[in-house]
Amino acid sequence: MYKLVTASLVTISLFKLDAYAKNRPNIVIYLTDDQSQLDASIYGAEVLNTPNLDRLAENGIVFDNAFIASPACAPSRAALLTGLMPSRNGAEANHSYPKPGIPVLTQQLQEEGYKVLAFGKVAHMKMNWECGFDFYHSGMTGLANHVTNYVDSVKMDEPVCLMVGDRRPHVPWTSKTLYEPDELKLPPYFIDTPETRNLWARYYSDITGADQEMGKIYELARHQFGDNFIFIYTADHGGQWPFGKWNLYDAGIKVPLIVVWPGHIKPDTRTDAMVSWIDLFPTLLDLTGSKMPVGLDGKSFKKVLEGKTDHFREYIFTTHSGDGKMNVYPIRSIRDHRFKYILNLYPENYHSNHSDILRKPNAGAYWDSWDEAAKYDDRAAAIIHKYYVRPAEEFYDLEVDPMEQQNLIDSDEHQDQINKMRQILEEWMDQQGDSRKAFQTPYPISGPTPHELGIH
Incomplete structure (x- = not known):
């Protein structure tokens, strides 16, 4: 085979x-x-x-x-x-x-x-x-x-x-x-x-x-x-x-x-x-x-390819600015070998995308089963809530939490590192001329989700 x-x-x-x-x-x-x-x-x-x-x-x-x-x-x-x-x-x-x-x-x-x-x-x-x-x-x-x-x-x-x-x-x-x-x-x-x-x-x-x-x-x-x-x-x-x-x-x-x-x-x-x-x-x-x-x-x-060094970038910067009406959720992040800081620019709105909105066969159709599970399973309900609703800032220790499940943004132990990465990211965005804008109208968490609105 x-x-x-x-x-x-x-x-x-x-x-x-x-x-x-x-x-x-x-x-x-x-x-x-x-x-x-x-x-x-x-x-x-x-x-x-x-x-x-x-x-x-x-x-x-x-x-x-x-x-x-x-x-x-x-x-x-x-x-x-x-x-x-x-x-x-x-x-x-x-x-x-x-x-x-x-x-x-x-x-x-x-x-x-x-x-x-x-x-x-x-x-x-x-x-x-x-x-x-x-x-x-x-x-x-x-x-x-x-x-x-x-x-x-x-x-x-x-x-x-x-x-x-x-x-x-x-x-x-x-x-x-x-x-x-x-x-x-x-x-x-x-x-x-x-x-x-x-x-x-x-x-x-x-x-x-x-x-x-x-x-x-x-x-x-x-x-x-x-x-x-x-x-x-x-x-x-x-x-x-x-x-x-x-x-x-x-x-x-x-x-x-x-x-x-x-x-x-x-x-x-x-x-x-x-x-x-x-x-x-x-x-x-x-x-x-x-x-x-x-x-x-x-x-x-x-x-690196020649085997002369095993170190290259100190930081990785990533950006996401949305995908039409399906994903109106601009995000920025900075990551080093151990820590990641994520800035959600419009946290008062739902994070959503094609999969949970359209639920097409051979794509996001599993979402109906997730909603059904959330009716009786607290863990399932928590996963769905975490998917839709994000805090303004997230911070992860990737060495102990590689799947990024524990947000440490309020951890006293990590505040110095958080402040450092927050500042570096802000300065980098300014250097890039990053407008930080949403390219479509977001969906406020005070209202229905895009799936409930029937967005297509």
Whole structure:
């Protein structure tokens, strides 16, 4: 069931590149959509089968502290492609895009002689065309076949940057379940119902499906480029589950990141260095000897890849500014290796999103079972209340509370640390020109929830 590569991919005809002579590594970036870091076997997910991620880990470096800039598709991918945080590149709320004239990774690589190819969901909607890819295929299924068909039919003499975006495990999740729901371990902040387990099994099944597709692309890269390639696997943010996507808890902002570069990165290594998605842009330019734009928020972590340091960022900043009418809840956060401070900018309003509002099959349909459980289960009621209603500030000791269940904002022991991180975050927001605005009208907690209002 979990073969790394199909026979057809082993026998594909190979096109030869002049990249060896130019000494420029080819680049392959594989992106999944809505996958938290914990949802992979190499990060401790029990039962979940991701053998190709395991294989990447054996051949490269695993980042245990990789984060995105914003936990929604458009701003996250815009940050990757610009090396700038959302308030600086202009893509703040979901379904928004960078301001005109902002340098993007594709153009920088093209100026250095790279041919940039994209398949699937790489940027977000219209930005896929605005990035100026040399070739773009918008199909979301059969990605490896599309890539193979293209490279078999085109002769290229320049180095290649191949970007592949798998829509999985974004909703709607598959109906073909590879896992027994009762065998899965749920996060502690979930309400354990049969409906939740069934959909969690489908979410896991989509992750395994994406892993299988990625394995084909990795094998294709090995055959196409020999050892002359950099392979990056990562995800744009956490899954569409409560306290994940659209949130600044680690389930929303901490993602898998594995980098393979034969002959340059020591195989089977891990690092605690904290890196952000905005750092991928300058890192790739650095690794390829390309010209670096001035004024980026990101910085190169080349020395981490080379094993010269296990320290990179002191702080990780993340922002979320909303997603249309479904999620009108701007949040900001600062995190170091041990502590996280979260600032909820509009705490007098409900936190909500597509899942609890729409409750679609193969997506948020489990929410009805949560509401039913809350009628007789105090713990279930508390989880739902915590989901909808947030305090103005939150503070977590991640060393003792990695799942961020105990808010220590009123702890006397931690006030010095809280004040320090609060001040640093405020100064950073000012430097970024962060407007802190809500892009839609929020839903006051004095009234009905968006689901009760029938928002669509």
